[in-house]
Amino acid sequence: MHTQLNHRMTKQRQIIIEELRKVTSHPTADQLHEMVRKRLPRISLSTVYRNLETLSSEGMILKMDSAGTQKRFDGTVENHYHIRCSRCGRVDDVHMETIPEIEEIARRRSSYQSVSHIIEFTGICPNCYSQSRG
Amino acid sequence: MHTQLNHRMTKQRQIIIEELRKVTSHPTADQLHEMVRKRLPRISLSTVYRNLETLSSEGMILKMDSAGTQKRFDGTVENHYHIRCSRCGRVDDVHMETIPEIEEIARRRSSYQSVSHIIEFTGICPNCYSQSRG
DNA sequence: TTACTATTAAGAAGCATTTGCAGTTAAAAT
DNA sequence: ATTTTAACTGCAAATGCTTCTTAATAGTAA
Ligand SMILES: [Mn+2]
Ligand SMILES: [Mn+2]
Ligand SMILES: [Zn+2]
Ligand SMILES: [Zn+2]
Numbered sequence: 001m002h003t004q005l006n007h008r009m010t011k012q013r014q015i016i017i018e019e020l021r022k023v024t025s026h027p028t029a030d031q032l033h034e035m036v037r038k039r040l041p042r043i044s045l046s047t048v049y050r051n052l053e054t055l056s057s058e059g060m061i062l063k064m065d066s067a068g069t070q071k072r073f074d075g076t077v078e079n080h081y082h083i084r085c086s087r088c089g090r091v092d093d094v095h096m097e098t099i100p101e102i103e104e105i106a107r108r109r110s111s112y113q114s115v116s117h118i119i120e121f122t123g124i125c126p127n128c129y130s131q132s133r134g
Numbered sequence: 135m136h137t138q139l140n141h142r143m144t145k146q147r148q149i150i151i152e153e154l155r156k157v158t159s160h161p162t163a164d165q166l167h168e169m170v171r172k173r174l175p176r177i178s179l180s181t182v183y184r185n186l187e188t189l190s191s192e193g194m195i196l197k198m199d200s201a202g203t204q205k206r207f208d209g210t211v212e213n214h215y216h217i218r219c220s221r222c223g224r225v226d227d228v229h230m231e232t233i234p235e236i237e238e239i240a241r242r243r244s245s246y247q248s249v250s251h252i253i254e255f256t257g258i259c260p261n262c263y264s265q266s267r268g
Numbered sequence: 269t270t271a272c273t274a275t276t277a278a279g280a281a282g283c284a285t286t287t288g289c290a291g292t293t294a295a296a297a298t
Numbered sequence: 299a300t301t302t303t304a305a306c307t308g309c310a311a312a313t314g315c316t317t318c319t320t321a322a323t324a325g326t327a328a
Contacts, residue, residue, distance in 0.1 A: 006305065008294050010294070010305090010307080049284090069284075070283095094240045112219065114258050116256050119251055120254070123249040123250070124247040126246070129246075146275080163316080180316085183316065183317070184317085
């Protein structure tokens with residue numbers, strides 16, 4: 001009586017998951033496409049997009065619906081926070097405790113239901129900072 | 135010796151600011167275009183985009199670099215948090231204290247510089263929730 | 269008024285993402 | 299092992315949001 005998901009584990013899907021989980025770099029779809037191509041040279045970009053969509057709706061990966069022009073994808077599903085470089089666009093994890101308490105505050109103030117949250121920090125990454133000081 | 139900004143306050147720019155500041159709804163560029171058209175029927179969408187870009191780079195409005203397919207714009211410049219409905223996409227302010235302390239934590243953990251932050255809540259808005267319960 | 273140049277409207281272009289389709293293949297059924 | 303079937307793929311074309319180009323227009327200063 002629940003949704004029937006007849007998903008197949010194709011080579012393509014398997015390798016997309018593997019490559020995404022190898023890195024901590026939150027790649028865009030086309031970056032991931034390049035990574036996967038090393039192992040499957042004929043895979044198309046639309047297959048990457050299609051699978052990223054499927055995998056994220058299954059909760060197997062995270063689609064980062066956040067800042068920047070391109071979407072980014074994350075192999076880590078547990079809630080954690082990110083910091084994005086305003087110069088070069090790179091995204092890193094921030095290893096700190098999450099603060100789920102604020103969801104209850106937001107729920108009361110907004111009267112929305114089923115509240116979750118993300119925090120996105122922005123700053124200048126070490127690379128870009130050291131470049132700017134010569 | 136600072137950047138000379140020879141910006142003109144045109145009818146179009148004036149009315150775009152006014153209409154954006156009238157609402158709390160964080161409109162997309164095309165929604166704002168429709169609003170402005172009531173007063174300036176011949177204004178083009180690209181003029182709206184161009185002015186929103188100019189105004190946000192001047193710090194007069196906020197370009198919300200956040201979730202969803204379309205960018206949204208905010209007449210309120212001070213840092214505050216938002217909640218977005220996962221069903222219909224509407225975005226509301228969340229009137230709660232901001233927690234700038236976490237920026238120092240993120241700065242130490244990430245070694246990024248000049249850290250700022252946004253919090254975005256997600257949930258089901260009252261409209262969508264009442265619809266779903268009949 | 270005249271000169272100067274920021275700004276405009278309209279549409280084309282750019283670019284990330286999605287979709288249609290005909291052929292392919294994983295995996296359930298036999 | 300073979301058949302069956304619908305999910306999946308690669309490719310190309312389409313879509314949708316945003317930015318850019320261009321000739322005309324309109325603030326601003328002299
Ligand atoms: Mn992450
Ligand atoms: Mn707001
Ligand atoms: Zn950087
Ligand atoms: Zn809603």
